[in-house]
Amino acid sequence: MQTLFTIDVSAPIDPPRAGLLRLGTNRAPGGATIDINNRYILRDGKPWLPVMGEFHYSRVPEHLWDGALAKMKAAGVDIVASYVVWNHHESEPGRFDWRGRRDLRRFVAACARHALLMFARIGPWAHGEVRFGGIPGWVVDQTPTRSNDSLYLGLVERFYQQIAEQLHGELWKDGGPVIGVQIENEYNLTGPGQGSAHIAKLKSLALAAGLDTPLYTVTGWDQAVFPHGEVTPVFGGYPDVPWGISPTMSAPNEVYAFRFTSRVGGDLGAQTQGAGEGDADKVVNDTPFLGAEYGGGVPTMYRRRPVIDADDIAAMLPVQLGSGVNLYGYYMFHGGRNPPGEREGQESTATGGWNDLPIINYDFQAPYGANGEAHPVLGKLRPMHAFLHEWGEMLATYAVQAPTKQPKGANDLETLRFSARSDGKRGFLFVNNHVRQYAMPTQQGVRFSVRLKNRTVLLPSCRVDVRSGVYFVWPVAFQMIDAELRYATAQPMTRLATPEGDIFVFRAVEGIPAEFAFEPETLRELLPDSELRLFDGALVVTLIPGARIKVITAHGHTLTLLLLSAHDAERTSVLPFQGMRRLVRTNAEAFVLNNQIVLRTTNTALQVDFYPPLQVIPPATLPLTREATGDGFDSYAAQFNLRSFDVQTIGLRQAQNVPPIKKGGPANASVEPAPEAFGRSAAWQINLPRNALDGLSNVYLSIQYRGDVGRLFAGTTLIDDHFFNGLPWRISLSDIPNDALSVPLMVTILPLRTDAPIYLDARYDPRPEAKREGALQTVALDDVCLEPEYELLIGSPI
Template sequence: MPTTMLTVDASRPASAPLADTLRMGTNTSPDGRTIGINSRYLTRDGEPWLPVMGELHYARVPEARWDDALAKVKAAGVDIVSSYVIWRYHEPRPGQFDWSARFDLRRFVEACATRGLYAFVRIGPWVHAEVRYGGIPAWVVDQVPTRSDDPLYLQYVQRFFTEIAAQLEGLLWKDGGPVIGIQLENEYNLTGPQQGPAHIATLKRLAREAGLDVPLYTVTGWDNAVFPHREVAPVFGGYADLPWGTSTKMSPPNEVYGFRFTSRVGGDLGAQTHNSEPGDADAVAGETPFLGAEFGGGVPTMYRRRPVLDPDDIAAMLPVQLGSGVNLYGYYMLHGGRNPPGDVDGQESTATGGYNDLPIVNYDFQALFGANGEGHPVLGKLRPLHLFLQQWGSELATCDVYAPELVSRGADDLETPRFSVRADGDRGFLFFNNHVRQYRMPVREGVQFSVKLAGRTVLLPAVPVDIASGISFVWPVGLALGGARLRYASAQPVTRLSAPDGETYVFSATHGIAPEFAFEPGCVTRIAPVDSRSSLTTDEADGVLFVRPTPGSVFVATCSDGKRITVITLAQEDIERLSVLPFDGQRRLILTDALAFERDGELVLRSKEVASFDVDVYPPLQRRPVATHAFVETPGSSVFQRFAVSVSPAAFDISVTPAREALRVPSIVSGGAARAAVEPAPECFGKAAAWRIDVPSEALNTPGLSNAYLSIRYSGDVGRLFSGANLIDDHFYNGLPWEIGVRNVAIDPQQSLMLTVLPMRADAHVYLDARYDPRPLICDQVAVVLGVSWVPEYEVVFSCA
């Protein structure tokens, strides 16, 4: 088979970072720790830092669930939690502020600190967030020109910022707290009277005068954003689909799957204002690092466009953006939620002048964690990369980006292979992507990479490989493993564990490609599998030692300094089950189908619907654990200690009774700022079909469960769920099960639930994923409930007291 040689010249020395290009705030904590920024990367305690940040809106999650949510976020390998402070929630009437219950910003930030998470507070005052008027209270919008230096508007903003500062007193980095950053405004590209970069400068001044003195100040940099140079750092993003678009057809190939070698600015991110001028982001690229804040952890479901993402649609974005030079990866959203109860007109809607129509309540976002805090399948795809960044992000941060010899012509070029190298001298990482959402990429046959580094050229792997459609990966070049050094590996590094008897390195096998570890001459004296269950081959050429384990195998390498390292190579299906958590005195690998996280020194396992599951632990525990449910130790795989866990199954029958049939609904109307399909008027919802749902009271708070879900499968246009007269959740039909955590919403056990489904017309001009579109099967309209089930979420807690 002919070889496809993919070449990149990464021999040019990495550029040195420039200091003092940005005027930020106090960056030193009382104990001397520092958070810094230069022209190329962030620093922590003077060392390069490449963190993962994720958006979680405290006001959209019941306060009783915050600690739980943040523990899961921490276990996902996330370092920083960002959150909008949505003004309309906190000052619904002039001068009357509400910082209580789910609006308690102070308690939320304190909870972040408790979980060892940094906080990035996005104070607006205009935040978008798919809320009415971008979060600015209606009483402000009714009175003054917003998003400008209008004196009265600034007076209101100053009062709001002062209130925020009071909530965060003692919690800023300079005071020993977790708040390391402030984002000002959002998607700001306005250049009219009293607007433009000067307005962002004014907001920064007001924030600092209020006492919001932090190491980092950012603004969003896309859609021709404007901001004052040297005063703020722009942040960037990209989404796998564009639900704010107007097309009723499948989207063309998206730019987020192609490496960015020229501009950091992505494509359409849904800004509601427009600017014909170039904006400021590219102009400061030499002075600011490539930081991300809104790489989509999913997408919202909007009325006119309802895309359904597959896990790889999100997972493939991460290696692409890292390979493009991103030195802070920020998700929007990381954790879904629901708008606060009772705020029935607070969502973004065309009826109130918004560009899009959003559900009144639901904000699931198909994110890593859904509206109820449940882990979505994409979590297992992304967590290994987060762990990689926690371990090797400091090395990656200093690496420059090098484009290949042959670069893709654009987003719709599906033929040219997509890859890049980030390198610093004779070490670096190779990033490759062969996935584009909803488009099949060609198999790359007989591929080898030629990477020219500062001192030599590395050819990898030794034998050409085929790379299947849909595959993306990160491979190391020149990576140190303790006393050994890899020339390269055709497997993805995940994490490292340290122990007195040596270090353990974990790699992920790339699907369809045999793992290969090429050790530099003389650095390793012996290779041995740990047991008969680990299969590997070795050979040597020109002094390079090649080790080829089968996925799931473990080998020990004795280094020339006499120390030993252990290398675990997990198959893709196992790496998606992997968490790395502190337990029984040290960080351990946890392999399980359950959602795993650490809470107050205990190992918590959450299993949705499945009452029996395994959990594998490495290194083996020093003490026999105790658990809240029955478990037995069983033979594990290779070096892992395995426990089989069994929980008494719980089940309840849910009664669904038709209450009324749907009436015929009128055609969907086009209009609004987008001149596209708009959500039906409120009066139209009286034509919806309705069902009474009876849930046994004990199903709402079953002992021993962390939660339970009403899983509703239906076909129609819009679903709404009421407890008495209160709307507790809603859903624009997209084909996915609609799940409501019974501990995430307020359900009155004394009343039946009422489910309504507005019919979907056969001629509805909205976009639906073809896999779930009912319109080809109907001739008029459809509003049916296919099933309602009760799904338990079991919790098992292990401890080693």
């Protein structure tokens, strides 16, 4: 089967229009600017397509912030977004707490220290899977919320003034990193004292308090209402709907289908039901397409516990970017845990919430989990972030064009999904053949025809098969200094500047030969000599992953073209080291802190490769052995001494039979068992060795179990909890207070009934086996172990 997919990108693009939004001060003392028009954000007058990652400072101990922010920076994040959760700061009337993990000012200063900008999501209603959406219980008890009620607004005003005091001197206009404020969240109420007038009032309170920033946003989904011209709507989408009520697998999700009309995603889990269509689609011609909540994972909720694979997150990037998104914001990028406190807590049906969440754990299956550990999805995200850093300025100006033939909808799994963004002369193809939990057919014999203003580009020279699960971005009429690629069937990753010339790095696409088609008049020579063939007037060379060639342009400039395999690209970060940006390829987590490369791994054997090569062997905290790779990288190996631990578990009590799961709450769906049911849990004592953390960057307590809900205690203090989803439950020992580690721990596991109306991923669901054995419930502690994390520092600290 052979198929030609056509797309016309020759239509003229309207010039951007500015001055449509009434925003705040956009100029910093040194002259740096943040602006916005109806198509994109500008930084210092240039189009800007940044990556934003959500990280809730109050959910992470403050001594871990620097490391966490350094990791996010290395992963390609430009802006850190965070809720300022009201109840985390004013759990009692008039008594504000900005200390420790609640120290917003210190957190913002840490963002600046790592060259990260910051976006404050100030509520007052935040959601964030927090009780009452983050509004303190004592406020909920005495006044109508989320409206222009005078008592409520007076309390909000005091809260905003407190935030402004914390951020004094840290706003963009003061030379600080805070570039924006989000007002409220998922706001679609239209009753008396509500609607867009409430958002306008909240913005005026923020401005009066001194929260003067270049950008003001609101969430635009779920029939959101807001005053036009005062705020910019932001959008999102998640790979699953853990807030749903069905105990079965979800239908194909629309986040994997390109958007050519509305920017508003499907069900994003708003707690209230709006009336009408909302305002977001009414302002598409006046506001850019910005994202704030594209899922970096999903929360584990009681009635639905999906397990998200790395491709489920990464495949959203080409789809949303290919739909026109010009700010890619993740929720979440770093997980955490709810802070301790008497009246702070999680969203629950018992307190009127739509969902039941763990009391403490907020891992979110994010790129960095609750413990700050790197999850596999990072390797798939970093190459795309590097691409945006290098070519986002150009991509931001490109308009979206739909193909001649489009899928009929999210459920159409047969039609190839693709789009293009272009200015009519150049552009990028975005292709996705991945839909979470659904096998897509291999698209056989694929070739594309892209009509530009002055020509039509046919690619590739040989028809290719696009396998199920594959997604990518290909350049069309791509400028490499003064050489022009008519097209490439590999994804641009980054560009490195060196004294010997620029290096253009590409990522190969699984199962597709990597063709690079040059315009002949722009090319003089390839070194070493490569087999060139003529296709449709272009000179085409096919490279294998690992290949590195010199390109001599017609004007005599020299550049290097490097092709990484998909596997190598996933192990590669772009980091500054020894005076220049380099590729750092390693089997460990890599980031920069205090001018040193930090490598962390749970393996005793570590390898790290640098490109361009280092001039000298750098200092390191372990001996480095230099090795040859044959692909131009400078390779080093190091060996850690194995650390192993004995962990003793002692059974304390056996589980009792648990009652059937009840339905209730606003969703009239499965709800978490009542508190007294947890007395039926099985319990074990866990004895940890003393001083386990000595000489290690961290140690993870890993618990494998079967059941419904796991809870971990030190004495009577709940340290962590976990809704079973089949994945290992991991707790960082460095997050546990020393006094808690000085006593034996206790883990309890509530049995999971085999008839529980709860969604679990079929790959991890223990109920079918338990049913076959005739059991009414299942509960087991399968394994408890400690996993050491080793650390190697390379380079000299500041």
